[in-house]
Amino acid sequence: MSEMTSQAMPRPADHPDAPTGKVAVLLVNLGTPDAPEKGAVKRYLREFLSDRRVVEIPPLVWQPILRGIILNTRPKKSAHAYAQVWGQDGSPLAAITARQAKALQARMGAGVTVDWAMRYGNPSIASKVAALKEAGHDRILFAPLYPQYSGATTATAVDALGAALAEMRWQPAIRTLPPYHDAPAYIAALKADLSRQISALPQVPEVLLLSFHGMPERTLHLGDPYHCHCRKTARLLAEALAADFPQMRVDTTFQSRFGKAKWLEPATDTTIEAEAKAGVRSMAVAMPGFSADCLETLEEIALQGRDTFLAAGGESYAALTCLNDTEAGMDMLEALVRRELAGWV
Numbered sequence: 570m571s572e573m574t575s576q577a578m579p580r581p582a583d584h585p586d587a588p589t590g591k592v593a594v595l596l597v598n599l600g601t602p603d604a605p606e607k608g609a610v611k612r613y614l615r616e617f618l619s620d621r622r623v624v625e626i627p628p629l630v631w632q633p634i635l636r637g638i639i640l641n642t643r644p645k646k647s648a649h650a651y652a653q654v655w656g657q658d659g660s661p662l663a664a665i666t667a668r669q670a671k672a673l674q675a676r677m678g679a680g681v682t683v684d685w686a687m688r689y690g691n692p693s694i695a696s697k698v699a700a701l702k703e704a705g706h707d708r709i710l711f712a713p714l715y716p717q718y719s720g721a722t723t724a725t726a727v728d729a730l731g732a733a734l735a736e737m738r739w740q741p742a743i744r745t746l747p748p749y750h751d752a753p754a755y756i757a758a759l760k761a762d763l764s765r766q767i768s769a770l771p772q773v774p775e776v777l778l779l780s781f782h783g784m785p786e787r788t789l790h791l792g793d794p795y796h797c798h799c800r801k802t803a804r805l806l807a808e809a810l811a812a813d814f815p816q817m818r819v820d821t822t823f824q825s826r827f828g829k830a831k832w833l834e835p836a837t838d839t840t841i842e843a844e845a846k847a848g849v850r851s852m853a854v855a856m857p858g859f860s861a862d863c864l865e866t867l868e869e870i871a872l873q874g875r876d877t878f879l880a881a882g883g884e885s886y887a888a889l890t891c892l893n894d895t896e897a898g899m900d901m902l903e904a905l906v907r908r909e910l911a912g913w914v
C-alpha cells in the first residue's frame with residue numbers, strides 16, 4: 570500500500586495511529602499497606618524494604634535479615650501503629666493523595682487527566698501508566714510528591730516508571746517533576762499554611778521544629794542531595810516565618826530512624842525530649858518534607874512526640890498538619906504542574 574493511499578484512508582478513533590494527544594499528570598507518593606493488619610503490612614514492608622534504593626546492603630546479607638527477623642517482628646508493631654491513624658477512607662497517605670489528585674483535576678479542567686499511584690502497594694505505577702496509555706494519553710507528567718530529592722524516594726519512583734515503560738512497545742512521552750525544595754511556590758505555601766496553624770494555637774510556641782524524614786548518614790557522603798535539600802528548605806522557610814514570628818526559635822531535625830546504621834542528625838525524638846528537659850514549655854513540630862500526612866506524621870510525631878514532650882516536662886505541644894489538599898498546598902501543586910506542562914497544554 571502506498572504512503573498516499575494509507576494517508577487517505579479514514580482512521581477510526583480507536584485505531585492505534587489515531588492522534589489523541591491526551592495529556593496526563595500522575596501524582597506519586599510512597600505507598601502504604603492495604604489494611605492496618607499484620608499480613609497486609611508484611612506484604613507492604615517486604616516490597617518496600619527489598620528495594621535496593623531503600624536498603625543499600627547487598628541482598629545476600631540483607632534478605633536473610635529482612636525475611637528472618639524484620640518481617641517476623643515489625644509487621645505486628647507497625648500494624649498497631651497504622652490502626653491508630655487509619656480513617657474511614659483507609660490509610661491517610663492514600664486518602665489524602667487521592668484528594669490531591671481530585672482537587673488538581675478540578676483546577677486543570679478537562680484538557681488534562683490527573684491520576685495518582687504509589688511506589689509500593691496499590692495502585693501501582695505500572696497499572697496506572699498502562700491504563701493512561703490505554704485511554705489514549707501519549708504524554709504523561711510523572712510527579713513524585715517529594716520536595717527534597719533522594720535516591721530512596723524520587724529515584725526509585727522513576728525506576729518503577731522505567732520498569733513499566735520497559736514492558737511497552739509504544740511508550741507515552743514522559744516528563745518528570747524535578748525536586749521543588751527551594752521553589753518559591755513551595756516555600757510560600759508552607760509559610761502561609763504554617764503561619765495560619767501557628768496563629769490558631771493558644772500561644773506562639775517557643776520552639777518550632779522542622780522535622781524531615783531521616784536517611785542513613787552514609788547517603789549524604791555518597792552524594793545524595795537529600796540532606797542539602799532539607800537544609801535549604803529549612804533555611805528558606807525559617808527566614809520566611811521569622812517575619813511573622815520573630816520570637817520563635819526554628820530548628821531542623823530528622824525523624825523515623827530505621828535500622829542500626831547512623832542516620833542524619835539531630836534526631837527529632839531525642840531533640841523533643843532534650844528541649845523539654847532544658848526548660849522549653851511549648852513546642853510545635855512541622856514536617857515540610859511530607860506532602861501528605863501519614864503514619865510518620867500522625868503516629869510518630871503527633872502521638873509519640875506529644876507523649877515524649879509531656880513526659881519530659883513540656884506543657885504545650887502541637888504537631889502541625891502537612892500541606893495535604895489545603896488551598897495553599899493545591900495552589901503550589903497547580904503552579905508546579907502548570908510550569909512543567911508548558912508546551913504540552
Ligand SMILES: C=CC1=C(C)c2cc3[nH]c(cc4nc(cc5[nH]c(cc1n2)c(C)c5CCC(=O)O)C(CCC(=O)O)=C4C)c(C)c3C=C
Pocket residue numbers: 599600601602622623624643647660662715719721722782783784785825827858859862863864865
Ligand atoms: C518523605 C520522604 C521519605 C524518605 C526520605 C524516606 C526514607 C526512608 N524510609 C525508610 C523506612 C520506612 N519508612 C516508612 C514509612 C514512610 N516513609 C515515608 C517517606 C520517606 N521515607 C512515608 C511517607 C512513610 C509513611 C507510609 C504510610 O503508609 O503512611 C516505613 C513503614 C512504616 C514503619 O513500619 O515504620 C519504613 C520501614 C527508610 C529505610 C528510608 C531511607 C533509606
Ligand SMILES: [Fe+2]
Pocket residue numbers: 782825
Ligand atoms: Fe520512610
Ligand SMILES: [Fe+2]
Pocket residue numbers: 825865869
Ligand atoms: Fe516510622
